[in-house]
Amino acid sequence: MSSCSSADSAASSSYSSSKEQSENEERQTWSWLELPRDVTAAILLKLGAVEILTSAQSVCSSWWSICKDPTMWRAIDTHNWGNVFNLPYNLEIICRHAVDRSCGQLVDINVEHFCTDDLLKYITDSTSHLRRLRLFFCYDISDEGLCKVVGKLPLLEELDISIGTITKDALEVIGQNCPKLKSLKFNMKDSRCSHIESDDEALAIARTMPELCHLQLFGNKLTNTGLCAILDSCSHLESLDLRHCFNLNLEGPLGKRCTEQIKDLRRPNELINDYPFCALMGDSGLFYIDNLLGFSDRDFLSDVDYQDDLYAFLDGSDFSDNVSYYFDPDTYY
């Protein structure tokens, strides 16, 4: 150990002593309390806010102490599968609790399905350091509620307000109040009404968010006019995701301009199979397809009757009213 003893003395001695204390590893008599505090903290961070507050923190006094540390709560992820009302606990209360624990140090929060104007105010009142905010599938957040709090987000760099009721009005106020905004995800649930054209949101983005580097507008109703305005205004744009924006026509010069100006361009008709999690919305509800369980989205689709409908949908033509296909919350955060 001569070569690394100085840099690793702490870790090394900790390891040696734990080894002495748990010589008989074959019988698995070791206790995980022997892990260094920062290793336990790293594991608990992987577990996430909800599981920490509903179970892990109560395991022992040492874990409780780790879980009380505000540094554990700089990033809060309340990921769930949309079954908010069937859970044995109240996610909103848990989220408020997690925000309290952060003691003003919160920089990154993901709230899925259950955020309200009140909760958003609670979150933004607690910190002035927020850099990443994700409000996914939160229909209870209004333009008014969002506009009231954006003044408290001067450092915001990444915003994802996909699938909800937010309109161009709130987008403009966000753009005016968040000068550091580099990444915006403003995705629609689906593009069933794609024949309706509207550049309102695209123009709001072009007017107020010239510093954007990454923009995702899945299923937006923008036309070439809106896209042109974005390209004119957002000169730093590196990635632009226009999948399912079926009112666009990128066959001509605008398509060429996109290719030249944007490093990572996703065209309207590109497949979304690079997302390990995807969701299908059918009559019977929401199904998530989990790659980690050994399913790819293709595998799953080949097993269901929706296949034809889906491919029609991906082509932007005659798709089923019962099927929508959109991003996975995990990966596109």
Place this chain on the structure above:
Amino acid sequence: MSSSVEAITVLSSDGDEFKITVSAAKLSKPLNWMLEDVCFSDDCDEVPTIEVNSKTLVKVIEYCEKHAPRANSGASDSDAEELKKWDIEFMKMDVKDILFHILMAANYLHMEGLYDLACQTAADLMKGMTVSQIRKIFHIKNDFSSEEQEQLRRQHPGCSFD
């Protein structure tokens, strides 16, 4: 460093000898320092000891050898995907037996990838478990007194100790 050296021999804390290739050793800063010591040392007979037991060291070296090509030369997305699958299988094997030791070793050897993987595996073991089940999995005793539990329950409604 001499380019002729392709592998070095190290001793586990149990005194067993293991060979690790130069490219694999680069995944760990401490291992890399040892490697440089061995390569530049006049006394090439000295075999460095790693404070990791044999059973764990086998796994650590297996991980290093698998990840070395990608770490040293970069790789395509399909390689990354394949490696991810391999990682999942890797952590499935005897995971409960030696996960604790792998975590310790990855921390001690500054192996970011393995550390991250082991932390995630440990966290996954806890998912959906009750407090009592977590204590059982990780061999941890409930050291809260009943008074403390009562007090914490009052302060944090919904907080469970079972």
